[in-house]
Amino acid sequence: MTETLIPDRLIKIRKKNSLNKSQAASLLGLSPIGYLRYEQGLRSPSLQMLQLISLKFNVSVDYLVGKTDDSSMDKILVEKDANPALFELVCELSDNSDAAAKRLLAYLKQINKTII
DSSP states (O other), rough: OOOOOOOOHHHHHHHHHHHHHHHHHHHHHHHHHHHHHHHHTTTOOOOHHHHHHHHTTOOOHHHTSSSSSSOSSOOOOOOTOOOOHHHHHHHHHHHHHHHHHHHHHHHHHHHHHHHO
């Protein structure tokens, strides 16, 4: 099944992130012309590129292709080099029960309430 990017949504998320076309192209590892073709609807990105766009712009692939109007992320990429503490936390939680993750999340929400 082929997914088709909706160019207006790509433009909207680029502008929401205060990026010009050249900056967006660079963020995605594309040439400015290659990126522009996506925004103009002249080319459709591969599924891998859709996934990269969704990760870089913090939106879901379903939003990019028009399956939903909810732009909320449905995946998060945590890179060990970029955020070692969060990476270690995710690894620890993935080895434990769901109950441990729920307890930790409740604790984190409590901490955030006291900080604000």
